[in-house]
Amino acid sequence: MKTPETRRQACGLSWSSRSTLVAAFSVRWPAGGARKRPSAKCRPTGNIGVCQPACHAQCCRAAGVRSPAVLGAASDRSVGRGSSDGIPDSLCLLCRTGPGTGCQRRTIKRFGPKGNSYDSPQPSRQKSAINPSGIANGRDMQLFRHVCPGGFLMSTLKSLRNKAILPFAFGLAGLPAFTGAASPDAERVEIQIASTFPTAMPILGKAATRLSELVETMSGGDLLLVPHEPNTLVPAAETVNAVADGRVGGAWAGAGWFAGRDGAFNMFSSFPFGPGMGEYLAWMYHGGGLEMAREMFAEYGVYNIPCGMIPPEASGWFQREIQSVEDLDGLRMRFFGLGAQVMQRFGVETRQIAPGDILTEIREGRLDATEFSLPAMDRPLGFQSELKYYYFPGWHQQATLFDLYFSLPVWNGLSPAHQEMVETACSDMIRGMIAEGEALQWQAMQEMRAEGVELRRWPAEILVAFEDAWLDIVDEQAAANPNFARVWESYDNFRQNYEIWKHFSFLQ
Numbered sequence: 001m002k003t004p005e006t007r008r009q010a011c012g013l014s015w016s017s018r019s020t021l022v023a024a025f026s027v028r029w030p031a032g033g034a035r036k037r038p039s040a041k042c043r044p045t046g047n048i049g050v051c052q053p054a055c056h057a058q059c060c061r062a063a064g065v066r067s068p069a070v071l072g073a074a075s076d077r078s079v080g081r082g083s084s085d086g087i088p089d090s091l092c093l094l095c096r097t098g099p100g101t102g103c104q105r106r107t108i109k110r111f112g113p114k115g116n117s118y119d120s121p122q123p124s125r126q127k128s129a130i131n132p133s134g135i136a137n138g139r140d141m142q143l144f145r146h147v148c149p150g151g152f153l154m155s156t157l158k159s160l161r162n163k164a165i166l167p168f169a170f171g172l173a174g175l176p177a178f179t180g181a182a183s184p185d186a187e188r189v190e191i192q193i194a195s196t197f198p199t200a201m202p203i204l205g206k207a208a209t210r211l212s213e214l215v216e217t218m219s220g221g222d223l224l225l226v227p228h229e230p231n232t233l234v235p236a237a238e239t240v241n242a243v244a245d246g247r248v249g250g251a252w253a254g255a256g257w258f259a260g261r262d263g264a265f266n267m268f269s270s271f272p273f274g275p276g277m278g279e280y281l282a283w284m285y286h287g288g289g290l291e292m293a294r295e296m297f298a299e300y301g302v303y304n305i306p307c308g309m310i311p312p313e314a315s316g317w318f319q320r321e322i323q324s325v326e327d328l329d330g331l332r333m334r335f336f337g338l339g340a341q342v343m344q345r346f347g348v349e350t351r352q353i354a355p356g357d358i359l360t361e362i363r364e365g366r367l368d369a370t371e372f373s374l375p376a377m378d379r380p381l382g383f384q385s386e387l388k389y390y391y392f393p394g395w396h397q398q399a400t401l402f403d404l405y406f407s408l409p410v411w412n413g414l415s416p417a418h419q420e421m422v423e424t425a426c427s428d429m430i431r432g433m434i435a436e437g438e439a440l441q442w443q444a445m446q447e448m449r450a451e452g453v454e455l456r457r458w459p460a461e462i463l464v465a466f467e468d469a470w471l472d473i474v475d476e477q478a479a480a481n482p483n484f485a486r487v488w489e490s491y492d493n494f495r496q497n498y499e500i501w502k503h504f505s506f507l508q
Contacts, residue, residue: 187222188221188222188223188224189222189223189224189413189414189418190224190226191223191224191225191226191249191250191406191410192226192228192233192248192249192250193208193212193225193226193227193228193248193249193250193251193252193404194228194230194232194233194234194239194242194243194248194250194251194252195208195227195228195229195230195236195239195251195252195253196230196236196237196239196251196252196253196254196257196354196355197230197236197252197253197355198229198230198355198356199227199229200380201355201377201380201381202376202377202380202440203310203374203376203377203433203436203437203440204308204310204373204377204402204433207252207307207308207402207429207432207433208227208252209227210429210432211225211227211252211307211404211425211426211429212224212225212226212227214425214428214429215421215422215425218421218424218425219418219421222418223414223418223421223422225250225404225422227252230354230356231354231356233247233248234247234248235354236354236355236356236357237257237352237353237354238257239251239252239253239257239405240253240255240257240258240302240405241257241258241260241261243301243302243405243406243407244258244261244300244301244302244407246301246407248407249406249407249410250404250405250406250407250410251404251405252307252402252404252405253402253403253405254269254270254400254401254402254403255267255268255269255293255304255401255403256269256270256336256337256352257269258297258300258302259337261300262296262481262483262484263338263477263481263484264296264477264481264483264484264486264487265293265296265297266337266338267289267484267487267488267491268284268289268293268304268401268403268487269337269400269401269402270336270337270338270339270396270397270398270399270400270401271337271338271339271396272338272339272342272395272396272466272467272470273395273398273466273467273470274397274398274399274491275398275399275491275495275498276312276398276399277309277311277399277434279399279495279498279502280309280399280401281309281430282494282498283490283491283494283495283498284306284401287490287491287494288490288494289487289490289491290306292486292487292490296483297405298408301407301408301409302405302406302407302408303405303406303407303408303411303412304403304404304405305403305404305405305406305422305423305426306401306402306403306426306430307402307403307404307426307429307430308401308402308403308426308429308430308433309399309400309401309402309430309433309434309437310373310374310399310400310402310433310434310437311374311399311434311437311438311441312393312394312397312398312399313371313372313373313374313394313396313397313400314371314373314374314375314378314390314391314392314393314394315339315371315391315392315393315394315395315396315397315458316333316369316370316371316390316391317369317370317371317378317383317384317387317389317390317391318331318368318369318387318389318391319368319369319386319387319388319389320389321389321454321456322389322391322456322458322462323459324459324461324462325346325462325465328343328346328347328348329346329347329348330347330348330349331347331348331349331368331369332348332349332351332366332367332368332369333348333349333350333351333367333368333369333370333371334350334351334352334353334358334361334367334369334370334371334372335348335350335351335352335370335371335396336352336371336372336396336397337352337396337397338396338470338473339371339395339396339397340352341473342396342466342469342470342473345469345472345473346465346469348369351367353367355372355373355377355381356381358370358372358381358383359381359382359383359385359386362383362386362387363386369387370383370387371394371396373400374437374440374441374444375390375441375444375445375448376437376440376441376443376444378390378444379444379447379448384448384451384452384453388452388453388454389453389454389456390448390453390454390455390456391456391457391458392455392456392457392458393457393458395458395463395466395467402433404422404426474488
């Protein structure tokens with residue numbers, strides 16, 4: 001006797017996919033015993049397990065299905081009436097909040113490389129669970145998205161060769177705060193995001209993909225943030241500048257990559273002997289840090305959203321052991337942000353280079369040393385093949401913030417609901433990156449040791465010398481740059497008050 005599950009499979013209603021496809025088919029079985037098996041031509045096609053559309057209703061009748069329902073909520077309602085594109089009625093799924101009354105084609109608003117919007121009657125090919133490469137894989141496929149009134153989005157892949165239609169992605173029908181009633185002429189928005197970090201990079205690179213998936217799911221596919229690899233839209237080190245200049249609509253980077261415009265922007269990314277993760281977030285969100293950051297970015301036509309954070313970094317890869325600050329003199333080193341100015345005080349020639357270019361510079365003899373990030377992010381870059389002394393702690397970056405950037409015209413062009421979704425998604429990204437960042441480092445460090453890397457802590461006297469140099473730099477920067485003076489005063493006042501809590505509550 002067939003179980004309900006085998007009947008679901010026979011009808012092609014069993015669904016398994018990535019976590020971003022959050023809805024699944026469920027069916028309700030009327031009384032009446034076993035049903036006859038579908039004819040051969042109506043068997044599931046491919047490995048997706050969906051009946052051929054022309055036979056879909058016959059499949060369901062043969063298996064005894066009354067009507068599909070969303071997220072396991074069985075329904076007696078009939079399915080929608082189909083669409084002007086000829087999609088079968090059985091594929092226009094019920095909206096969670098009400099009966100389907102037809103599917104409407106959506107218009108897409110895209111923000112191209114220069115941040116300009118343009119409408120397209122037909123979406124471009126997008127990466128998806130079915131088509132992860134974004135390429136048609138030998139079949140001339142086009143992506144169509146349809147929405148049933150009530151907020152439930154349905155996406156289909158339509159083959160221009162054999163007209164096969166496969167439902168493949170669903171919106172968050174269970175989140176009414178994000179899925180209000182949809183208008184038949186509602187727009188989809190697509191924004192190109194230039195990333196400073198390769199998407200294959202652990203934590204920081206993969207975060208761009210995760211953010212894109214999260215926003216697409218929350219918006220029911222109405223808002224797409226499309227991440228691009230470094231150096232595809234713009235050079236990796238210029239992503240934030242490209243947003244300010246209007247060359248791209250958005251960027252995934254850190255404020256330190258914008259410090260060429262104003263050195264005070266470094267304070268919103270990381271700075272030497274700065275706060276830990278909790279203190280940094282407290283100052284940004286409750287001490288005035290975020291307000292000042294947004295005020296400064298707005299002067300350049302940029303809107304910033306804190307969207308990621310990582311734990312303390314390592315602070316340097318070297319060819320030999322560093323026993324005193326004199327050993328630093330003359331080194332050519334990749335170094336990020338305000339920490340680079342500290343190293344310069346000890347005779348180090350510093351450059352801020354995008355991560356994908358560092359190893360080449362070392363191998364070709366243009367760098368003697370480098371720092372980049374966490375062990376789990378450094379190891380895949382291959383520094384350990386050339387440099388064997390790895391120093392901690394990351395005095396220059398005890399916590400590092402990363403932002404999602406939009407040009408102000410692009411951000412202001414989003415609906416309030418879409419803006420809230422992006423802000424909420426970024427809050428979740430901060431949580432996830434902190435947790436993942438803390439969890440992954442020990443394994444990478446063990447693997448490095450097995451590869452012959454020497455893990456070292458800076459001697460106390462060297463750390464004291466670094467901090468003394470940093471405090472001198474603060475005085476000089478504050479005297480020369482009113483923005484730096486204002487931001488530093490805000491943070492320093494907050495830290496002095498925070499010390500009361502920190503002294504009594506934290507183990508010393």
